Every structure is written in structure tokens, then in C-alpha cells.
Amino acid sequence: MSIAEERIERLHGLAREAATEGEFDRSREYVRLARRIAERNRCGLPKSFQRSTCDACDVYLRPGQNARVRVHRGRVIVRCHDCGATERYPFD
Incomplete structure (x- = not known):
């Protein structure tokens, strides 16, 4: 694991704590900083990090607090309360 990946994991934890x-x-x-580090070092963000953040406004999503999560027709639908952006993921 590279230094950039370790830093991204640390920032993911800090973003989760701050949102809690x-x-x-x-x-x-924290989310914006992690995305910048991933861009600069050309390493991807972990799937758990991508699915728990809003791409439009960079906020860490907490279901019930600032995000609505629904399951519909084999997909997970996540809507951000801050900006209204919607993401759909296949149900794993």
C-alpha cells in the first residue's frame, strides 16, 4: 500500500467521524482532500469511499441524516439531501 492510499484511508476515517x-x-x-490526493497520485478511491460520498457536493453521506437510501428493482438509490444528487448502484 502506497503512502497516498494510506492517507486516503485515514481521510476516509476522519470524514466518517466528522459526519457522525x-x-x-x-x-x-476531508473528502475533497482525499480526492485531490487520488488525482495527483493516479490511484483510485476505494469503492466504499466512492459510495459513501456525494460526487456533486463532496459531502460524506450518512443515511438518515443527510442521505436517503432506497432499494428499487435490484438497485440501491442514494439521494443527497444537501444538493439533491442521485446515484444508483447495482444491488450487490
């Missing part, structure tokens, strides 16, 4: 505490602006900054 209700500090969504702080979690947004």
Missing part, C-alpha cells in the same frame, strides 16, 4: 459528529463542512474538506 454532525460536522458536515469538516467532512466535506
